[in-house]
Amino acid sequence: GENVEQHPSTLSVQEGDSAVIKCTYSDSASNYFPWYKQELGKRPQLIIDIRSNVGEKKDQRIAVTLNKTAKHFSLHITETQPEDSAVYFCAASIAGNQFYFGTGTSLTVIP
Amino acid sequence: GAVVSQHPSRVICKSGTSVKIECRSLDFQATTMFWYRQFPKQSLMLMATSNEGSKATYEQGVEKDKFLINHASLTLSTLTVTSAHPEDSSFYICSARDRAGVSYEQYFGPGTRLTVT
DSSP, X not given: OOOEEXXXXXXEEETTSOXXXXXXXXXXXXXEEEEEEXXXXXXXXXXXXXXXXXXXXXXXXXXXXXXXXXXXXEEEEOSOOGGGOXXXXXXXXXXTSSOEEOOOEEEEEEO | OOOEEEEOSEEEEOTTOOEEEEEEESSSOOSEEEEEEEOTTSOEEEEEEEETTSOOEEOTTOXXXXXXXXXXXXXXXXXXXXXXXXXXXXXXXXXXXXXXXXXXXXXXXXXXXXXEO
């Protein structure tokens, strides 16, 4: 089955700086890669996603890049704000079927 | 749109009893729903795929006789934890795909916190 690794497990940045979280996946058939933000005890919230036919996608301060050859994808958050503090999960899926999640990154933005 | 609800939000049960958790898609039909388990400070682990009108598909290592899944309608899937034990205490989250949608997105429920005493 699919194996998704995520790094780093914790990340602290100063407000206004950028944050980068990286994930790798093992199944070359995976073609959909969503990123979720989860606050304690809450449901995961989709923040951005990318399909394998695209190398990069951006939505305001958030961007995702995908390297299919290397089987890795990354989340980039620019101009970080304290409200960005949360746990972030990447996931890999084949056509939106079973989601296999990474281990999570706890992001702290220091004011 | 695309709202998924879960009931109950929290449940405490005694060891050896069974607990049923409901997952409903409120404004769309879902032929496929998914069940995840999340231990504290850990990731979401896929337990099973629930298919409307057919048997669920379980991930490796998940006991199908312990975690019974029923998906009797296009808007409701249920997870029953049978003979619960303290190690089953966890956060259970469901998700659903919109049958009519072109997106690959899954819509997540708010989760159910299960505590087995």
